[in-house]
Amino acid sequence: MAGKSLQSIRGIHDGLPAEVRVWQRIEAAARKVFASYAFSEVRLPVLEPTELFVRSIGEATDIVSKEMYAFTDQGNDHICLRPEGTAGSVRAYLQGGLTRSGTQRWFYVGPMFRRERPQKGRLRQFQQIGVEMFGASGPLEDVEMLAMAHAFLSELGISGLNLEINSLGCSACRPAYRDKLVAYLNARADKLCETCNERIEKNPMRVLDCKVASCQAELGDAPEMVDHLCDDCESHFTGLKQGLDALAVPYRINARIVRGLDYYNRTAFEIVTDQLGAQGTVLAGGRYDGLVQELGGPPTQAIGFAAGLERLAMLLAESDAAVVDVAVAALGEATITHSLQQAAFLRSAGLNVVHCGGGSAKRQFKVADREAARFVVVIGEDEMNSGVVTLKNLATGEQQSVPVNQIVNQVFA
The missing domain is CATH 3.30.930.10 (Bira Bifunctional Protein; Domain 2)
Known part of the structure; x- marks a missing residue:
């Protein structure tokens, strides 16, 4: 391979x-x-x-x-x-x-x-x-x-x-109707397609459903079950x-x-x-x-x-991408474990959450943009030590410092 x-x-x-x-x-x-x-x-x-x-x-x-x-x-x-x-x-x-x-x-x-x-x-x-x-x-x-x-x-x-x-x-x-239909089709067999000819004896009603234009032209006055x-x-x-x-x-x-x-x-x-x-x-x-x-x-x-x-x-518009409510960005190695805990808390509260994986702030905000997240929760050492997060609305650019337990209210506001 x-x-x-x-x-x-x-x-x-x-x-x-x-x-x-x-x-x-x-x-x-x-x-x-x-x-x-x-x-x-x-x-x-x-x-x-x-x-x-x-x-x-x-x-x-x-x-x-x-x-x-x-x-x-x-x-x-x-x-x-x-x-x-x-x-x-x-x-x-x-x-x-x-x-x-x-x-x-x-x-x-x-x-x-x-x-x-x-x-x-x-x-x-x-x-x-x-x-x-x-x-x-x-x-x-x-x-x-x-x-x-x-x-x-x-x-x-x-x-x-x-x-x-x-x-x-x-x-x-149906048997009497079938006999009438078969007689009608046999009289026109030489003008019907090969598939229709195969169906005349096996399943004659299927001939009525043939999509070949030349066959349909021969079936205009074919007997129909609803009349029998x-x-x-x-x-x-x-x-x-x-x-x-x-x-x-x-x-x-x-x-x-x-x-x-x-x-x-x-x-x-x-x-x-x-x-x-x-x-x-x-x-x-x-x-x-x-x-x-x-x-x-x-x-x-x-x-x-x-x-x-x-x-x-095919008759429906594609659904929007999966909704990501919050992307969690952890600034600094010391905040990784804490940020995972906060992400788990937000999921338990009913939010759809992705963790941006740590690293530079620039890289993590790119991840949030790619995921089309509505908000970013930024957790640095200061936020971790004070029990708050920085919550940024990616649509408006507005950001504020809020306690973790108030994030859900802000997101659903």
Whole structure:
């Protein structure tokens, strides 16, 4: 390695302090809003059984067939880096024996992994906030979930966002619709891209979401699920719209919203922006009533959503640098120990403090400037012996001699 520069893997990057501060701002908003809806945080493992995603997401999906980081470990176990959080949440729900414990409202924060082509706001390791609700019996719970998503982004102060909703039907009405869609697509197969042709039999609804302009030109009058709902799905969708109207949550119907995962049904939604180019979705989710049963549990209605932190961060201004309230400058070797004690005292009082490390006064004031400290506490032998410090306001240049126990009042004044 000597003489060679070290680089991270393409599509995987470090979260450095400035970026992490933005993530923390997003996470703080999520925790505040989600708690107000009685959601609790869970911590899920990064490693999961590969079979979990084959069974839940579907072997034919792009995630499983092309994007998942899966391998066999030394013990011959087939494991993978989690590509999404919903399937792992269902596993935890079942493994924790919570199927008879009433409604479960969960959220989680952490990295996900997909080997997709890196592009703006999309990485091979990406940070995600996810929300899951088990025991979501009807449109009322869907309304609450979408209202919570809207409140979360409103808490962040992001403007120019639009909530789009659709219904994906259910096992009763989707097969007949699927047949109509496949017939429509087969009639135009020679004009569709290679990926769309692969999807016609495996996951035909994904064709509607193709971003290739020539494909979209062929799909203008394609049949849409929202026009082929059974009575129960129609009633569910109507209840969702009425609830959003009652809460004054703005939305629009987008019949082309589909999910890339097999387990979604009925309600599907996205919150989108025009500020990120073609890949404008910042939050997406939907209902997955059959997944718990598919993975060995009892019939359980559920709904969830997820949002990528990197994409949300692109819509937020970088947070200010970490606030340093006080920089402590020790003048003379005799004051070093005393100055460390004073720095510790100021931290215990709730201030953010850096110690400038001793040495010349000029060097230490340069450190204070570099740290963008608001105040400098100067401690020389005279100050140490008299029990005071010299407190300098770096914004105004004003300085005064004050007892240590009065510094907090001065800084917060």
